Amino acid sequence: MADGKGLPIGALTSQYLANFYLDAFDANMKASGQCSRYMRYMDDIVVWAEPSKLPTIRSLARKSAAALRLEIKHDGEWNQCRYGVPFLGFVIYPDRMRLGRQGRRRLRGKMRGLQREFSRGQISELEYQSRCTSLFAHAQTGDDVNWRRTVLSCGHCPPGD
Incomplete structure (x- = not known):
């Protein structure tokens, strides 16, 4: 690191x-x-908290970071839960968690690519199913059962045995 701070990403x-x-x-x-x-x-x-507690939480976060010789780069995003909070590719709501828009788009694109490879004979059915399962494992973290069914019903993946 040029300024002697941090760790290499990855x-x-x-x-x-x-x-x-x-x-x-x-x-x-x-x-x-x-x-x-x-x-x-x-x-x-x-962090989820009552709006009245946010200034205290912000102060505590800064003090805790300073004690570790860290700095908080920005105040982050302040949002009401009902609008959803983006976090690690998901959007978290009070009652559910969904795969975010970019993640959905990326998953559909990868599924189409797998379908093409399979239909051209570039990968075996076993490899195809394995890779589909891997792609959906991440998406299953979210509460998107109906969306996953829709993607599967479009013929992107064969049913497992």
Whole structure:
């Protein structure tokens, strides 16, 4: 790193170190009792709280980060849950979680590509099913059963045995 800060993105050690190093940050945020819900993946964080508690949470996050000699680059996005909160390719609502628009588009494109490869004989049926299963495994994290059925009913994937 040019300025002596941070870790190279994509290095396996950066993922491990982020989880190890930010454990204290997580503990402070959760122990405060200010957050209704708190989620973090690497340096992406989502906090659910009452609007009146947000200034306190913001201050706590800055203090916790400073104690670890970290800085928060921006204040993030402030949003009401009913509009959905984008996080790691999903949109989280109070009662469900859906694959985001770009993720849906990407999944459909990959499915079409697999269909083409299979119909041209470039991959076996077993490889085709395996790759379809892999693509849908990520999408199954969201509560999009009807959308997944629609994609499957378009003939993109053969049914499993």
